[in-house]
Amino acid sequence: MSELPTTPLLDTIHVPADLRALKPDQLRQLADELRAEVISAVGTTGGHLGSGLGVVELTTAIHYVFDTPRDRLVWDVGHQCYPHKILTGRRDRIRTLRQGGGLSGFTKRSESEYDPFGAAHSSTSISASIGFATANRLTDRPGKAIAVIGDGSMSAGMAYEAMNNAEKAGNRLVVILNDNDMSIAPPVGGLSAYLSRIVSSREFLGLRDILRKFARKLPRPIHNAARKTDEFARGLTMGGTLFEELGFYYVGPIDGHNLDHLIPVLENVRDAEEGPILVHVVTKKGKGYAPAEESADKYHGVQKFDVITGTQAKAPPGPPAYQNVFGDALVEEAKRDPTIVAITAAMPGGTGVDRFAKAFPDRAFDVGIAEQHAVTFAAGLAAQGMRPFCAIYSTFLQRAYDQVVHDVAIQNLPVRFAIDRAGLVGADGATHAGSFDVTYLATLPNFVVMAAADEAELVHMVHTMALHDSSPIAVRYPRGNGTGVVLPETPERLAIGKGRMMREGKKVAILSLGTRLAEALHAADALEAKGLSTSVADLRFAKPLDEALIRRLLTTHEVAVTIEENAVGGLGAHVLTLASDAGLLDGGLIDGGLKLRTMRLPDIFQDQDKPELQYAAAGLDAAAIVDTVLTALRHNSTGVEAGVRA
Template identity: 85%
Template sequence: MSDRPATPLLDTVATPEDLRRLPEDRLRELADDLRQEMISAVGTTGGHLGSGLGVVELTVALHYVFDTPRDKLVWDVGHQAYPHKILTGRRDRIRTLRQGGGLSGFTKRSESEYDPFGAAHSSTSISAALGFAVANKLAGRPGKAIAVIGDGAMSAGMAYEAMNNAEQAGNRLIVILNDNDMSIAPPVGGLSAYLSRIVSSREFLGVRDLLKKVARRLPRPLHTAARKTDEFARGMTMGGTLFEELGFYYVGPIDGHNLDHLVPVLQNVRDAAEGPCLIHVVTKKGKGYAPAEAASDKYHGVQKFDVVSGVQAKAPPGPPSYTGVFAQALLAEAARDDRVCAITAAMPAGTGLDKFAAAHPDRFFDVGIAEQHAVTFAAGLAAEGMRPFCAIYSTFLQRAYDQVVHDVAIQNLPVRFAIDRAGLVGADGATHAGSFDVTYLASLPNFVVMAAADEAELVHMTHTAALHDSGPIALRYPRGNGVGVALPEVPERLEIGRGRIVREGKTVAILSLGTRLEEALKAAERLEAQGLSATVADLRFAKPLDEALIRRLLVSHEVAVTIEENSIGGFGAHVLTMASDQGLIDGGLKLRTMRLPDRFQDHDKPERQYAEAGLDADAIVATVLAALRRNAVGVVEGARA
């Protein structure tokens, strides 16, 4: 196509095998082509841009030096994997990124043999690569395992847990620390590159290994002193003492955009005789694309954009986002009460807490990619009388479930959980879908679990959570914009466990939790057109249930349907349990539950995902009609027909 860049050398490279046949002096040209192709592709589809631009040269060098896919290349998170996808047989589909039926925005095992481990959450790469390395060692198979992890991901304890255990992998494990933000490296230049090349060379390592063997024969105090002297000398000139203490041979820092530096160091480390190695590579996020380099977030995640100007496509004007509404509501609570604190795990902008940080820097805490710590830290604040809001995406809160149970629920501490991205999330797919939080929170004693039906309800629930001091409380809300209702000037404190009737009817009762309420109202209109009068209730609370309201609806309507943006075991399961406990099933109740299917859904547009899940107005109508046509009475969770 005429709007695609000219990439003559990249056009000859379909797989890493083709790449490895190139002369080394042409790798720079290939990297330039690869960068242009990635910019063009993401300009068409949107997605993660800055991270991939920062690792173009590193990606080329890794596939050039290592024998992928026999050598396992594990990318942490996967934001930076687009150049990797282009070089590993997926270039013809790269303009389908994050679209229905297209390539995933992350690494995915089912997509390619060059993706040995799926990722989308942070800080898993070293653990996974260690597993590959040890498995090969035990089986006597050749092959290295290379983990590429960013400096931000190194804020998670899991990375250090893996490194502490890495000695068992021997020389089969290599960790690439991609330092593009935290400035933990000293200045990178010719001297640093020279030292890195020397200390990673076979000659240096051979002499070092010989001296280590000699040192082992010395009395223990002299042996220990010799080892410390080696570490100190290299630590003084190059840094990396922490990694040495964890058992890694440290090399770096080196310029991650200079292939003349990267390739020989990677070759040296590939051929090293013993021990795991960490290479400290310094890169620049957004490298090679001026608009990304100039942007404060280096164009981390972008909409479709014009490649020449860098201007991103703007969404049409509409209601405010749920995230934005929560952010403003929390600011209002903080203005009223100086005990209100906000905590996030490396997502201040994603959760809307960047605004809170600007207004109340002393009460805002970004703990890094450390969800477990975030939850227990919030528990400590709550135990001392503060009112902490722990704002974490639903899918990331899963990483801290033991802390939610042990440190919050058992002690009945009033931590407020603001659960963003609840429900399906469109282009980010299964790894980021908030499918399980109602199930895993509403099963816990002491918890209150709320779900906002619209942006006005979210304001009320934020206020309710702020004032709730008798135990843990969670409010969940989806990605995207609200439905356009007016926001309240003064928030209302909701009665815990009390729902509301939104529409009155006689034959069908639709019990909605969360933002499926709009679809429930559409379904009620369609049922009315078919002569079926429908009540629609917004239950607000998955726990505690409004048992009085639910019982009244179940006994006074011919059929009842629950609907939620959550997996099996959530709101519908709790309603079924209540109905069973109170003997309502014995009375001939027709009750159907509608929830997310018992499988992981691939990325697509949200409306298509909800239709596929059977959670739109059409599905509600079909479920009601199927229930009414049945002669036998049934109570089946998840029934669609």
């Protein structure tokens, strides 16, 4: 456990009002103590580190200058919000980050009035802030809306859609572009800071407003020329022409770690009648902690670590992570097939596409945080005869659902979807859980939807996808490590829509989809110990279903249970529909009628916890399966009883 830092000034700050009572010359010490506290806390819990360290001074300056929570501060993505949480009354719980019953790793409305908008996906901050600002303007309420958006989030089209609509929010809206990759900003320094302070000052803006009013009285060609001259002159000295064209008054770039630069510019922006305003701030990920500065990628998200050395706790050796199994399997397929390409949306390491990119750099594409583009780009590749694998987390593929329907499914294009982080995801909580992909994909005509029960099955399914050219096809697999099975030397092409029997019994049938198979087998052992002969099937496919296998199981067993790591509307719903269409629910086929239960994720958004505890709470472990079967056998009613243990 990390030793607690000495923080005499931070100890006096409980809410931002306490911060605003400080003198300006005390803010540097406060920022240093805040950075030390973030490092200590994340060293204890693990979590996102580099992004939070990069915004320590910016967070301090925003809460010092603006009247939060009346002024609404909206963080984009939210994983940089740890300093914000410490300053807004949650320091006493900061070492519960991402733990069961603890603080969320992202902003969360139910957690604090200082989190006016929850965010764990990117590029939402400007849209939401326009909503806050417009509501205040329409109701004549005081308060600004401040959106802090990282340069990576600016790769998503939603950010530009929002900026194109921002003008109506007027001076109620401030957007702070946190440029932490130097991907936009030229070198910054004293001259840049001086210019930013001048052009954001009330005197400059007042003079500019007078000149603009005068220019409006001139003939339109002269008026337009004057406006363009103003934009061009400031664009030459400061940049930001794109933002000016989208209706923003651009200020920057300024050093996001220099409080003497930040404070006066933010004060000018706060008081300006010009608007909306975009402030371009340049920061460094991992600022102030040498290991994080030197290796921003490795310290973006971390395990528990030693604060002195920066050494992260290593997970015990075990089976490979699913993402790496996928990446390696795809590399092997690509060696045999030059038409295979891989696409990811800003998650090469998280999806295993980094391994593919290392082997085939010209055939790997990271499109940034742009899932909609990723899917339609893949559709275009498929239409031109390539075999694209689009590797996107389940929760992020939701952002591209219209493209999945319109550009892929309707045209029946053979795009291969590798859906990582399917099911519950532990510390990242509800925002990153892959709870809905079976539901939203298996309803689509033309789609094939698979779920890997273990890492060996994933290898077979990647091979099956590579050879499948007749329709869109998807495979889902969870976060974390595999089960430890031996990986096949030669992958097998699976028959589409065919499951496999893992155990044959007579009384109870468990129909599993995905990695709940291990729990289903444990449950079968427990039921057999109670004298209940149990069959276990790994269906492999949510669509098309193995109808022959399912009909046989439903008509020869007294109790049938489906289990999946997906919300209502997935496998269970499709099996019920099959049973209904086949007339299996009318009774009479089995003495006492067919008892069919569907076990799936409960109809709630589950908070973060250890994955095994999440699944136990969801009623999707072996104990819950046994309980569901025994409860069904105690009932004498016929027909369908579908439910999940509360």
